Every structure is written in structure tokens, then in C-alpha cells.
Amino acid sequence: MAPEPTSPVAGEQQDRSGETQDPATYEITKPLDEESPLLSPTRDEEQEGLIEDGSVHHDRDETSETKPLWYMILLTISIGGLQLAWAVELSNGSPYLLSLGLSKSLMALVWIAGPLTGTIVQPYVGILSDNCRSSWGKRTPFMIAGSAATIISLLALAWVREIVGGFLGLCGVDRESEGVKVTIIVVAVLFVYVLDVAINTVQAGIRAFILDCCPSHQQEAANSMASRVLGVGNIIGYVAGNIDLPKHLWFFGNTQFKVLCVIASLALGSTVALSIGTVRERDASLEGPPPKGRGGLIAFFKQVFKSIRRLPPQTRKVCEVQFFAWVGFFPQLFYSSSYIGDIYVQPFLEANPNMTPEEIDKLYEKATRVGTFALLIYAITSLATNVFLPFLIAPSYDSPANASLRAQRGQHTRLSRFLDHLVIPWLTLRRAWLIAHLIFATCMFSTLFVRSVGGATALIGIVGVSWALTLWAPFAIISAEISKLEEVRRLRASSPDDNNNNNTTDQAGIVLGIHNMSVSSPQIFATVGSSIIFKFLQKPRGTPGDHSIAVVLAAGGLSTLVAAFLTSRIQDEVEIPEGVVVEEGLAAFGVLSS
Template identity: 35%
Template sequence: MTAGGGLLIPNSEEDDPQLRWVGKPSIIGPSWMKYPLLTLGMLGVQSVWTIEMSQASPFLIELGLSKSLMSLVFVAGPLSGLIMQPLIGSLADRSKARLGRRRPFIIVGCCLTIIAMYLLSWAKDLGSILSFGSATQMKVISIGLAILAVFLVDFSVNAIMAADRALLVDTLPPSQQEAGNAWAGRLSGFGSVAGFWIGNVDLLKIFPFLASTQLKALTVITVLSLVGTHGLMVWGVKERVLIEDSRPKSTLGGTLKSIWVNALTLPKDIRNICIVQFFAWIGWFPILFFTSVWVSDLYIHQELLQHPNLSHTDPTLLASATRAGSKALFYNALVSFATAVFIPFLVAPSTLSSPSYSLDQQTESGDIRRGEWSEGKEGWSVKSLQIKWLTLGRVWLFSHGVFALTMFATWFADSVTGANMIIGLTGFCWAIAGWAPFSILGELILSCDAPPPSIPLRSRSTLTVNHDHSHSTDSLSLSPSSPTNEQVEREGLMGKTSFESNERVPDGIDGEDNMEVNVEVDGDTEEGQENRRPQGGSTAEKAGVILGIHNVAIVIPQFIITFLSSIIFYLLDPDRQVVHLPVPPAISKNSTIPAGNFTNLFPDVKLNSTVTDLRSLNGEIDWLARQDLPNPSSPPDAVGFIFRFGGASACIAFYLCWRMLRGLQRQGRLM
């Protein structure tokens, strides 16, 4: 979910003489069920992510883990995405299992995810059993089991996602990858909306027989969703079986060396995208994992002000606060889904597109496909919705600005309603973040080795790229571990429409301009720069390596902000076990109380002279002293500070993106 989405590279093993296969990939059922059945697993995976994003943080805090340590737990997200996706991809590529290369990993991953989900929701109960009555040991064991569960969820779900995506690539021919990715994104987006909506419902009232806590009830529903969706997919999709593989094995050292060498020789514009993503993701990671905590804190603070006699440890209050966090994420997912569906129809093509290349050819599934087109021929009706000046690059730039403003607006949020509006608005930015950079990156990869005309990739964020540049597809998705996979999970949501371009590329603009490497991240100066390519071949041939570098650019800031968040939580939100009031003397309510004692303790409080009033006041102070909560009139806003730090980083991303787009425009390439 948070480790890095990317462009999907179609299967290049079809004619490899070093491989021998048995069988043929197929999908059971009528043709109209082909895409939904193949991508159904994305819905189940997203339901797991929604549970972690909305429930894990409040649950860890409820168990007694400090916010400082809680933030470190979610290093599991980027770590699992960085490790599991390439690892599972490599292992599965060489698997000779009877079920095929991908489905065995899906089955094992689902089993581990189920164990992890139940371990998380039952951590407190298991801690109570294993502690043998010791309250201290119960707390330590419960927290340890919950942390283990979070790591296991992240690693196992990333394994499932890697296998799900690879199964899609293995099963569909290049001409159908675009439609397949679109369906993957649609179901992923639907799973996100449905998951957060269910998390907002009080399941214990509707299904009291299901479980004793909200998290346990959500676990039951999530497990049913995961098993049902992947069970149907494993049953309905048949893989070919690898029986012989004589390819030389790649080494970890060789892979790391390849990434390092190519990172130093990236084309300038591709490098600039990676740098923009670096700063953008410093802001995104806190939104994915700390939103629920932030909204929950606001809810609890709001309730304590309205009901002074309410304890912050009240189970009903905590459950309501967690549901409030889920509601905010539901609004985010809803806005993101709507943006992903409608915004692509408004975006005009870039000048990387060719007027002699269009999309009025249809596939057997009814999707619009790229075909021959002559200038002057009318495009299909959706073209009339395009806003000429609204290019994808400008939409991406605008989203950085909106995101920065929403993060700074957290300074003024003092109610759950205001928080919902802020988090909901970030849904627009999240949809663009999961689409625009991937689509632009795909265009640049394809355009770096050949002069225009090139293929417009406007439909989705994930592309399927052939080395001969004859096919390209893309898609969008959300998620708290792989960059994300939250991005890859939404990739197909961005619509399935490509757009024709009536604008010609200016004469003299050469695709080689894109290959310059500067120390500055602006793209403004073109003369005197040395054109350079990734070593060892064309940019398109290095698409996989480039996407790996882009993934690293997304993951590294997640590690950075994780550790910074831990420090910020430690400094701004330390655990306070006593209320900020003087502790009253141990006086019985039936004893006689000298008024002077209270006057000395509370000189600003006007006291009546009657003993009855003094006893009443003493009782109120006793009650306050027993509450394990900080002063509700001034709650620490550590999460808000982290959000605003992310907003400052988004401002840097905005500036760098503006410089990059200005450089492209000067080259005659209006992104």
C-alpha cells in the first residue's frame, strides 16, 4: 500500500527459448465476467488495508503504546513493500508449482493475512491469557502481539498484491492489459469506499452475535471478503505451468548495482519526477496512517468538553472515536473515487501526443483502443469535455498546492466536522497522486528514445509497456503498504479513455532533450548539457529498473517521516498519567475542612465559607485527580504538527513540479 506503485510491464517470456510451459492461461465463465473475475482479489486486498489504516493506530494506543512508538510500528508499510514485492515476484517467476506460478503465493498469502488479522484483533485477549493475571505482563504481551500482527499483515498483503498484479499480466495479452488494469482499479476503489464505510458503522449494534468489539467484527467481515474474492479468483483463473527454466539466476548484488548505475544516469525529466515524489510522499505517509488518530483525538477532546464527567478511557467513547476516524477516511475514499472517475474526462492530452494517433478503435470488450486517425477527423464525444489548458501536469501541480493548503488548514481544525472536510478534500489529491506521476513517467519513458510523435498515456497511472512501444496501458489505486501500493491499488480508477491531440509538436523539438542530466532540478537550461541515457540500452528497455528507482524515491521518504514522527510525538505528545491540577489533600468528605487549606491550594478559586461547599469542591477535585488524562482544554497537537510538516514538504514538491513543467514547456512539451 505504501511502498510504490508503478507501470506494469507485460510478459516478455512468451517466446523465451529458455522456458518450457504446459497449458494455456484462461478464465472460466462468459466473456463479460473475464475482467471482474481476474481482478476480484483487489477488492479483498483493499478491505484489509482499510482496516489497518483506520483501526490499527487507535488500537495500538488503546493497548497503551505511546504515539512515539506507535509511529515506528508503521515502518512495516514501506519496509514490506520494498522487500516483498520484488522478492515474491522473483520467487514466483521461477515457481514450477502445479497450480501455476502465482496462485500458490496468493493462497499462502491469504492464510498468513487471516492469521495476522485475528492476531491483531485478539491481541488483548491473548495477552490476558498468556500473562497469567499480571496486568503489566498483559500490557507488554498484548502490545507485542499487536505489533507482530501489523508487520505480518503488511508483509503478507504485499505478497498477495504482487501475485495478484503478476497474475493479471500473465493472463491477459498486451492488447487487453489496459482494460484489465482499469477493472483492477475500479474494484480496488470500491473496496476502499466499502471498507471505510463499514468501519464507520456500529457493527456491534447490528450484529451483536458477530464479536465483542468493533475490531473483531471488522476482522470477521474482512476475512470473509478476502477469502471470498480470492477464492473465486483462484478457482476461475487458470495459469500455464512452468516445467523448465534454464535462465541464469540473478543476484541481489547485481540487481542493486544495476539500480545504482541507472539512478546516476537517469534522464533529467524522469529524475525530476522522482525528486518531486520524494517530497510529496513526506506529506502523504502521515495522512495514510495518522488520520484516524488525529480525528479520534479531536472527537475525544470535543466530547470531554461537552461532557466533563466522561472518562477518556470509557470504552464507548473510544469506539465512537475510532468510528469517527473511519468516517473521515470514508469521505477521503469517496472523493478520491469520484475524482478518479470524472477528472480524466476533463484532462487534455500533452504535446507529446501525435495528431496522427488516436483511439477510436474498439476492443472486443468495448473499450476504446488506440487506432489510426487523420487530422480533422472527429473524435468520440467525450473529447468535447476536455479543457484545453488543463493538462495532466497542471492537474498534478494543482494537487500539490491543494494538499499543502489542506495540511496547513489542520492548524484551524477544532472539530470533527472541520477535520472531515480537510481529510475529504485530500481525497482529490490522493487520486491525482496515484495517477498523474505514473502516467507522466510512462510518457517520458516512451518518449526518451524516439522523437515525437509518441503515444499519449492519459487514461491511468499504471502502464503496460512493450519494448517496441506498440502498446501501452495504464491504471490507478489507495493503500496505506506499497506506494504504494495504495497508488497501484487505485491505478485503474482513472478512467479508461485516451484522448486525441490536435496540437503538433513544434519543429526542432527532439526527444533527446529529455535525456539531459543536471544538478539542478528545474529543466530550464538545455544548452551545454550532456545528453545521457540509462546505461545498457534504451530507456524503454530499462523501464523496470526506472520503476524500481521511482519506487525507492517513494519509499525512502516514508522511512524518514516515520522516524521524524516518532521524535515529534516524543517531544510534543509525551504520555501524561496525571491531570494538570494540584492533588488535593487526603480529606474525608465527612470531616471538618478548614477553608484556609483550599484557599492556599487554589488562590484563584472563590470559596464559600460553608463546610458543605468545601466538601463538594473536594469531591470534584478528587474525581479529576483520578482521571488519567491531560487537561482537555489544551490537547497536544502532535499529529497536526506532523501534517503541517508534510504540508511544507508539499510546498517544495509544488515548486519543483512547477520548475519541471516549465522546463518541459520550454522544450515544446506541454505536460
């Protein structure tokens, strides 16, 4: 559903010659100069003097001008640090909880923490950050607070045995008693929930930070860079997980999980500091007051539901795809390493069914490293896809008029002409995303039949292609649409006849939060379904013949087929042609009713 009708842009604007123009006939004619393997320019999203946001860090030219490569790296590097924290939780979280004594069926219910917190926390943080009027910017305070909470909860989870055992030991309780073991599990689960709340807070801030600080014509490029940074973060995390870290970094901790948590904490803190220290947001304190409204849980849900009803058309379709896609992706993310590990231990368990608990623990620790190596291959495949695939993707924002203008200005260098030849005309970003869903479903179905470590590693590695598109395509499609609508919102806000109460264009924070709801809420279904499957099919730890994880993965593949069908219904974005008036452009984005 399109946003509610609002009054058109009011007031007169001055062009560069000083003559006034009616904004309803103000043509978008100035093309942007940009060369990118991801997209080509179509129009100047912000005419000089058309938007005045009062920023002390980004004036009009800085807001709309094409950003260089180093800017994109610094803008997105914080999400790479966050990914290290995710990589630790995804690759080692399940084995760590199992080592504490948690069963597979209960572990599946523990991981419901992620989707539960993602469904609620990210939209809530999005609303809070949209309404934030800090001089640091709207997103920076939440990035800082979320990062600090993530670091604390990561380290507390890694040292949960020492924290709980030491505290209860002071009370005279035997550290080896069954009660202490149960308490350790309960506290560990509590820290998992705190960790997921913290990670969702910083992730909501980072995603909106990237969108706010990047011009609309570079949103696809920014999200592609973000996916590359995520790939680098994954690789670092999985390489570290595949090494016997306590042997080399003993001063960080005496277990693999402890050292990984320290490394992830250092990476997150340093990258977030680098991003917010070099890329400054607009001074939000100079903006007008936030919309008035009552606080509280009821008001929060009212605003969320209201925003869901008026989601922009492309964003709505992407959210529908994401709902079904993530029913499949969630089990794959959390159980891939355990899937590989179960295959690895089978011959050892069959050859020696009377292994001691210590021998079983040692065997599964080795199996975890083998599974983490598969995730390393997965991360390398994902990064390679994000590096090279953009050169093959047909730009979504190109137009013949701009191509002609660039040729007239001599902008086509040998390199740009070479890159143009690499483009596959029919392979749009949306079609690549559809193919990625089909690849994922095929690999997940294959887990039912693959019984070798090498074959299973190959399957998980191929899934890296699908993961690369999942990190790129939906955010690129949504960000481009939101960014354009955000420019319209600022234009309205600068109009003297604007009534803020009638401004129904939602800002980046809440829209990205709703998108995350479409990612998080299906994970609840996936978690409950996984728990049911494990309840009937799992065998005790150390018992051969357990293939329950493969069944869970294959079930997720079925849902991904639905996502592929819905992706086929998304249209490749239709740009506003050269010379179209602003008012028509607003109507095209659903801001004005026809």
C-alpha cells in the same frame, strides 16, 4: 539512466504474405481499435508472429487485443479486497494500538513497519516472481501465499489479547498483571510487522499481475480501473468502520476491530480467488530458465542497485516524485481518523476533566467512528474522482493518424463523440497529478487552523481528490513504459540470435518493486519525524488541548510541494509516430543506445 546497450533485434520475420522482412525495417502500422475515455490507440504493439511467448493461456491475439470491461474488473478486483485490509489497518490500527496502552510516540515507530517492509519486501518479491517458472504463472503463487499470511496475521492481531492472555493464563500468570499487558503490546507489534510483510507480498504480486495480463495500450485504462476498485474497497471498509458492527455481526467478534478484520479477511480471500480463477497468467514454466546468479542478501541488493541505475526515464522521474509525495501522504493515511477524533473529544474533555478510564475509552471509541466517517467521505471523493476524471483527461497515447483511421472506419459513435467533447485539451494525466499535489499541500496546511469536526471532515474529504490521482497517475505512467519494454524483451527472447545474458530489460516485478521503494523509504523519514513531533507536542490520552497530529500533517504538506515541482518536470509521454521502425522504437524506450 537508460538501460545498458544491447544488440539490436536479430533474425528475420515473416509477414502475413509469407515474405521475409528485416526486423530493423518492420513498420508498426496496424492500429488498434479501441474507444476509451482514458486513452486512444496509437499502434499495434505486437505484430502477428512477431512475438511468441509459448503461453497456453494467452496466444498472440489474446495478448495484444483490446480487453473488455468485464476482463478489467476481474483483473483488478483482487486489489479491492487487499484495500479492505489496508483500510482496516489505516483507519482502526492507530486507535486499536492506543487502546492496548501504546503511546503516540511509540505508535509512530510501530508504523515504521510498513515502509521498512515495503522497501525490502516488494523488490525482493518482485525479483522472486520475475524468476518464478511455475505453471500457474509468475505472480499467482505470491498472491496466494501473501493473501493467506495476511488473513492469518489480521485475525491474530485482532485476537491478540485472547491469544496472549490465554497462553500466559495456562502458565499461571494473572491476565490483569502489568507484565501481561506489556506482552500483549509486544506481540501486537510483532503481528503488525508480520501483517505488513504479508500485505506487501500480495500487493507486489497483484500489481505485477495486472501489468502482465493487460495489453500495453490499455495500461492507463487498467490502472484507472484498479484505482476505482481501490475506491470501492475503501468505501466498504470505511462504511463498515462507521457502523456498530458487534451489534449486527456479533458472531464475527465482540469488538469493532475483530469484526472488521474478519470482513477484510473474507474480502481478500474471495477477490484474490476470483481474479486468479478467471484471469490466467502465461504458463511461466514454458519460458526459458531465469538468469543465473547467486542468491542471498548481497546478490539481492546488487540486483536492486543495478536495476535502479537503469530505470527507464519516465519511471525514474515518477519515483523521484513519489519519494517526496509520500513523506506527506504517510502521516495523512495513518493519522486522519485520529486527527478528527482528537477534535471531536476536545469539548467533552474540557467539560469533564475527571472522566474515568472507562468513560475515556468509550469517548475515544465514538471519536474513532467519527474519524472513520471522515475517511468514508474521503473514499467517496476518491472514487468519484476516479470515475469521472478520466473522461476529462486528454489521452496520453492519441495521434492524429489514428484519429483519422478511426474516423474512416466509422468507429466514432455518438457516445464516443460526446466523450471526446468532455476532454479538456490541456489537462493531461501528468498535469492533473501536479494539481493534486497542490490540493493536498493546501489541505494539510489548513489542519493547523481548523478546529471543528465539520471543517476537518471537509479537509480530509477534499484530500480524496489527491489520493485518487496517487492511486492512478504514477502506476499508469510506469505501467505503460514497462509494458512496452516487456514486449521488446519477449521479442528478443524469441529471436534465435538472442543472448539472454545480454538482455538488460528488467521485468515488471523488480521495476514495480523499485517504485514501491520510492513510496516506502520516505515513509521511514515521515515516521521518525512524526515520532519526534509527538515526543515534544503530545499530551497524555484524555488531556484536552492536544494538536500534535495537525502539526505532523502540516509538516507533510511541505514535502508535497517539492513533489509538485518535480511533477512539473515530467514530460507528457511522447508516442512513437505511425510508420516508425521497430529499431527506432527500441531506441526511444532506452533499450538501444544511439
